[in-house]
Amino acid sequence: MSLPTKRSATATTSSSSASATANFPPMKKAKSQAVSACSPLDPSCNKNGIHHFSSAATADNDVVFDPSSMTLDDDPKLQDRSPPAAANLSRKKATPPQPAKKLVIKLVKAKPTLPANFEEDTWAKLQSAIKAIFLKQPDSCDLEKLYQAVNDLCLHKMGSNLYQRIEKECESHIYAVLQSLVGQSPDLVVFLSLVERCWQDLCDQMLMIRGIALYLDRTYVKQTPNVRSLWDMGLQLFRKHLALSPEVEHKTVTGIYAESFERPFLDCTSEFYAAEGMKYMQHSDVPDYLKHVEIRLHEEHERCLLYLDASTRKPLIATAERQLLERHISAILDKGFMMLMDGHRIADLKRMYSLFLRVNALESLRQALSSYIRRTGQGIVMDDEKDKDMVSSLLEFKASLDTIWEESFSKNEAFCNTIKDAFEHLINLRQNRPAELIAKFLDEKLRAGNKGTSEEELEGTLDKVLVLFRFIQGKDVFEAFYKKDLAKRLLLGKSASIDAEKSMISKLKTECGSQFTNKLEGMFKDIELSKEINESFKQSSQARTKLPSGIEMSVHVLTTGYWPTYPPMDVRLPHELNVYQDIFKEFYLSKYSGRRLMWQNSLGHCVLKAEFPKGKKELAVSLFQTVVLMLFNDAQKLSFQDIKDATGIEDKELRRTLQSLACGKVRVLRKVNAIQMKETVEENTSTTERVFQDRQYQVDAAIVRIMKTRKVLSHTLLITELFQQLKFPIKPADLKKRIESLIDREYLERDKNNPQIYNYLA
């Protein structure tokens, strides 16, 4: 729909086109008022169009030109001529004036006053003119005069009255026009053309009126606030009366607009965007497409504001959204979601979120997020070869997801839950390994030698790792590894900071309860207690009198239940060490009776002072290594068997010890024969196995406990109870295995009448 254009003022000269043009004498070009205003004020103004200057405006010099006292040119040629329409006094005459008559300048004493009823009379002229315009009739008054009339009224400060009168007059006509439409033509198309004609007429009429009252527009209207220009006034009146006439409005707007215009418009829009959507989806990548959609929606919105009815806005936007977005949701997600997530494209994701929000497609987005996290996470977790980076990769991944959630997904709660669920799923895809790796990761962080990590950074890392830990289902695996590593750190004095260690323990306590951390705390207590014991040992009489010289020894006394179990390893210690151990044992048992001390040789470590050809060196070595090395005090070469016999160290352990001495970076021994070595992967697998064994015992114990209480219980109920009681993940098949084992061992039996029921066998 095009805007109605304002007809230009020059249209009046080509009077043939407009039916609304009033029949006026051809309007003269409007000149500046100072020059050629024909003022009805001046009685000397004659109708022949000779203009005179009005002296009324400049009241000071009351000078009147008396044309009768002026002699006109006697030139016969001139006399024949009819006086020109726009005579200009500045036109020079051919002959100078005869001195016959005198030019008399009289000074009028009184100020010229307005004639009575000036306003009413002037207005009457204007009113009839306006009427004529609206009724498309001829008017006797020419435009110039009307123009002047307006001028005069304005100059005499009657502008506001004039405005109001004009408004009133226009209103009554507009009202009449619109009323005339009522009851006309039920056919909407015909009706619409009638309305259009009225509209066009109005435009022309208002233009004309405006032309006449131009002075008013430019002075009074401009100077007075809150007063509309005449044109706007006309429009507003039209609108007002259109609204007041419901039938007309209804037929125009609802009838025609909705059906004849709006619907096809929406259909076209729909088609257009359908095609555009397809094309763009194929050619552009997702972020560009989304930007484009955003722009388009904005455009449509603007369009509505500019020239469409407000009621169209909703269906229009909805159409655009449907075609550009709704139809392509899955394509958009398939094509671009992963790329945007991988690339951490916050702004693009934010756009996607807000656009999807508009078309209620957040659920699809959420699902895409879920599968993305699971897929990517699975890649991280299941890749054997990247095990040592798994934890840091997972931490990075989680951090990135959290940022995206905060900034692009406006902290949507459902999305937060999705992230949590997906993480829980992926971290437990691979049984036990993530738990083990997390424990190892923590071990690295808590170990001494981590220069450059501030306390705050460390705390932050611990907290983030704890978040991962929360997702793990088999927490007892983690506990076993953590305990093992903690023991090593404590015993070998490798903790970076006891505060950090304790902080970690308290975090675990908050997370899993004190039962989880009891033993760990016990380990700390043991270490501190050991320090005290060592102190008092040194002070004791036994120490001072009986200890062999040349060695310093300190002992950690560990409470069995707290620490991981270490397989007892025998070894033949050098004599001095044996003496020392005995003396300490004597001291300890004198202090704490009723206890049993068992030496854990595998845990001992020593600092040896050795003399090498190149000089003295200090070696920090394990007890076993010490024992082996001490043998070489007496011999240059020793065979494997010799060493084995002399030290009494078990085969596997001996091989490991020798390898570390002879094959490591710092070689203390030269090996003559190659020895087969095995990895200490065994250590890790045995820890895991121990956890599984432990779990089996726990299951058995739980079954017996439950059956003992209930005496008789159905299979399904037993399984349910077990799942409630057991804190680690376990498959129903494994539970069945344990039940069958217990049946075999005659703890329970199947009921003779109903094999689904178990009886407890006391």
Place this chain on the structure above:
Amino acid sequence: MRRSAARKSGQSNSIAPITSSAADLFRSASSKASSKEMERIDNLFYSYANISSGLIDPEGIENLCSDMEVDHTDVRILMLAWKMKAEKQGYFTLEEWRRGLKALRADTVNKLKKALPELEKEVKRPSNFVDFYAYSFRYCLTEEKQKSIDIESICQLLDLVLGSHFRAQVDYFIEYLKIQNDYKVINMDQWMGFYHFCTEISFSDLSNYDPELAWPLILDNFVEWMQEKRT
């Protein structure tokens, strides 16, 4: 006197001399219940029994079988053992012999042979069959404290005991048992479980099998294997 009377009844087999202790038992036991039938039953016993052990041993049983014209691996011998409530596989004691033959009202080999079809019917009655089925498992536990039977023997036993009733189930299960690695032996619980499986679960669609119920794990695995086989 009685001895000669026993001899006169004309056994086709050689009559083993009765040991003095056995004779004493015989005299004291039969002092009150002295039916001719019991005499004949006893005599029949001794005609197959091993002299030194006083029991019918596997060799004796084999002789009995050939006299009855029944293969010694035939299920009916097992049924006979069940009827006798014989405890040890391959051996019959006098008491067991008496119990069985008296119940079957057989005092000659011929009568015994004729009693077999009736015995079969009796065993197949549902109320008895469970008992027989359980009995057959226990009968194979040869060692003291033995609780399970090896796969090979189980397969044979299944075929023997259930083959005629549940041919399809038995065939498939035997196939599965030979393939799987989870179990090297079968215990009583699993044995009985299989019987319930045969009577309750529709075969071979297995539509009403629910692994969440208390079925022994080996049957869960079997069903899974069956379903995989089908696809």
